[in-house]
Amino acid sequence: xxxxxxxxxxxxxxxxxxxxxxxxxxxxxxxxxxxxxxxxxxxxxxxxxxxxxxxxxxxxxxxxxxxxxxxxxxxxxxxxxxxxxxxxxxxxxxxxxxxxxxxxxxxxxxxxxxxxxxxxxxxxxxxxxxxxxxxxxxxxxxxxxxxxxxxxxxxxxxxxxxxxxxxxxxxxxxxxxxxxxxxxxxxxxxxxxxxxxxxxxxxxxxxxxxxxxxxxxxxxxxxxxxxxxxxxxxxxxxxxxx
Numbered sequence: 417x418x419x420x421x422x423x424x425x426x427x428x429x430x431x432x433x434x435x436x437x438x439x440x441x442x443x444x445x446x447x448x449x450x451x452x453x454x455x456x457x458x459x460x461x462x463x464x465x466x467x468x469x470x471x472x473x474x475x476x477x478x479x480x481x482x483x484x485x486x487x488x489x490x491x492x493x494x495x496x497x498x499x500x501x502x503x504x505x506x507x508x509x510x511x512x513x514x515x516x517x518x519x520x521x522x523x524x525x526x527x528x529x530x531x532x533x534x535x536x537x538x539x540x541x542x543x544x545x546x547x548x549x550x551x552x553x554x555x556x557x558x559x560x561x562x563x564x565x566x567x568x569x570x571x572x573x574x575x576x577x578x579x580x581x582x583x584x585x586x587x588x589x590x591x592x593x594x595x596x597x598x599x600x601x602x603x604x605x606x607x608x609x610x611x612x613x614x615x616x617x618x619x620x621x622x623x624x625x626x627x628x629x630x631x632x633x634x635x636x637x638x639x640x641x642x643x644x645x646x647x648x649x650x651x652x653x654x655x656x657x658x
Contacts, residue, residue: 446484447473453508468500487513488546517542527562530555533635533643536597543568544601545637552579552600556593557632564593579616581623588629595658596624599635607642617644621654630656 432448441449450469475498476483476490487509495506530536536555537545543566544551550572556564567587570579579600588596598620600613609617617634624631634644645651 450509453512454505472498472501485546488517489548527558527560530557530561530563530597530632533633533641533646536599536633536635537637537641539563539566540599540635540637544599547571547601548603550600550603552598554584554587555597555599556588556591557595557597559594561595561632564591567591581619584620585623585627585629589627593629595630595632595656597632597635599637602636602638605639607636607638607640609636609642609644609648613644614648614650617648617650618654621650621656624656625654628657630658632656632658 432444432451435448436444436452447469450472454468472495473483476486490510490513492503492506492510495501495509496503528535528539530539539555540553544553551568552570552572553566553568555566558564569583569587572578579598584596584598613634613636617631620631620634623629632645636642636644
């Protein structure tokens with residue numbers, strides 16, 4: 417029988433829980449953070465929690481994506497396909513990921529100002545950025561560009577999503593928004609706008625002029641983000657009065 421390292425055999429200074437207390441969570445490796453969640457048994461023949469964490473990351477890396485990218489939207493059923501991961505460990509990992517997403521998106525009760533593309537990206541990342549299908553969403557703003565809310569309008573395929581100006585502005589009017597910012601994700605990670613992205617933006621800007629509900633920007637989210645307002649002349653051609 418091959419003897420595998422037990423947690424009891426690891427010096428206290430190298431154990432993930434003790435290391436977190438000593439140097440802080442941000443200084444731990446991904447496998448160590450997973451190890452704290454897994455808290456696997458210490459018996460002979462069993463992987464240590466750190467070893468199991470490393471094994472999970474290795475398994476996820478076989479999907480030709482960054483393991484953390486896979487973890488963002490993984491399901492318990494997908495995790496349980498990995499040997500050694502049962503319902504308890506799978507649900508613990510998924511719950512921790514979801515809590516991390518919500519903590520990242522938490523904002524105080526006072527209105528958040530959406531005054532640059534980066535602030536809009538932060539408001540939308542949880543809802544659309546890392547999704548495997550294209551999601552089209554609206555950021556609803558008041559007259560001072562403060563956030564009223566966000567809403568996913570449509571969900572498409574891995575390469576395409578469709579949204580109509582009617583759906584976009586119906587949501588804005590229903591929620592009492594006086595201006596909007598729209599965004600969608602490219603699951604490929606490439607944020608270069610397509611011809612259909614440009615065409616839809618033109619339609620939205622024309623509708624914004626007609627309805628007197630300015631469209632502040634159209635963002636494409638992927639590995640980075642692209643602001644069509646900053647990279648095209650569409651707002652010069654269709655001024656929004658904002």
